[in-house]
Amino acid sequence: MDICAKLQVKAVIVKDNQVIAEGTNSPIDPCDGNCEVNKACIKTIHAENQALMLCARKGVSTDGAECWVTHLPCPDCTKNLNQAGIKRIYYMNEYPHRYENNFSDGMELMKI
Numbered sequence: 428m429d430i431c432a433k434l435q436v437k438a439v440i441v442k443d444n445q446v447i448a449e450g451t452n453s454p455i456d457p458c459d460g461n462c463e464v465n466k467a468c469i470k471t472i473h474a475e476n477q478a479l480m481l482c483a484r485k486g487v488s489t490d491g492a493e494c495w496v497t498h499l500p501c502p503d504c505t506k507n508l509n510q511a512g513i514k515r516i517y518y519m520n521e522y523p524h525r526y527e528n529n530f531s532d533g534m535e536l537m538k539i
Contacts, residue, residue, distance in 0.1 A: 438474035442492035450477025475504040498522040
């Protein structure tokens with residue numbers, strides 16, 4: 428699997444102290460870094476969504492789980508993690524987004 432040339436992100440979903448899924452931001456085609464339209468990447472599936480899709484494919488519940496990720500999730504990934512029942516997001520790096528990320532109601536966001 429290829430990884431995005433613009434930004435390398437890794438996400439790990441943990442439940443009951445066990446890793447249940449991992450994801451990296453992976454483009455659907457080989458990435459050359461020229462994948463933006465209106466400052467948004469159009470080829471890459473974000474690491475958080477890759478991990479959530481893996482859980483869905485495997486039939487593994489994410490309700491009450493945590494997500495550990497290298498960068499602050501984008502607003503869309505935050506919404507998806509919240510709807511999947513993720514209760515905490517731990518992240519290392521800030522990342523500027525095009526619009527405000529205020530979709531974490533009921534979740535804890537923790538910079539580590």
